[in-house]
Amino acid sequence: MELTAFLHALQTRRVVTTETHRDVAFSGLDQSLRELDQMVRINGHAELPEFHLAAACWATEELHAVWLALPHPAPESGAPPAPRLTPCALDRAAPSTHYSVDLTMRHLRHLWQQTQGIASAAPLLDALRAMATAWPLSSVGIKGLSDEEIAAMDATPVLANAGLRRMYVDRILRLRDETRTRDPAVAAAVATGIEEHRDFARSVLAVHDDLIKPRTRKEPKE
Secondary structure (H helix, E strand, C coil): CCHHHHHHHHHCCCCCCCHHHCCCCCCCHHHHHHHHHHHHHHHCCCCCCCCCHHHHHHHHHHHHHHHHCCCCCCHHHCCCCCCCCCCCCCCCCCHHHHHHHHHHHCCHHHHHHHHCCCHHHHHHHHHHHHHHHHCCCCCCCCCCCCHHHHHCCCCHHHHCCHHHHHHHHHHHHHHCCHHHHHCHHHHHHHHHHHHHHHHHHHHHHHHCHHHCCCCCCCCCCC
């Protein structure tokens, strides 16, 4: 399976139903992840952390294991097997780890959405909850996490890097995930981000103030 095909399946909410889609071997994974990193850097924020291939590969394999365990919504499909996950042996305190993991783990929300309303997916939710708690940048927008799980999130490594912090704030605002602002440090970062957006908007409008000046009302002709 190609990495692009896997990510497309996540985004389109395609559920695995045949053995042909269960091949865990990714063709050219290393190169695909490096290209994904470059794409994010071109279209994203400056000052992002360095890319760690090992972290990106680990995250892709973990996400794929969960995707394979997704149950088919048909009642006769039964409970899916528990995903075979491996503990993260990487430096969880490093911003570069969170950035590299997020290259594919940012699709965690799509997996979460696919499990909703399927009773047999209950065991799979435990794995998703653990991932969501461990990787706050990648789990923005997931609805249904408990107060304890939200409180257990440690966004310190994300906030420690300027580029990653802006990415986190933009994602929180775009997905309207107000639960993240329960962390005072995150709330402060969001407030700063909002003010930066306002300052940018003011500067743009100042250049194009002719576009926002009220137009003289024309009186209707007799």
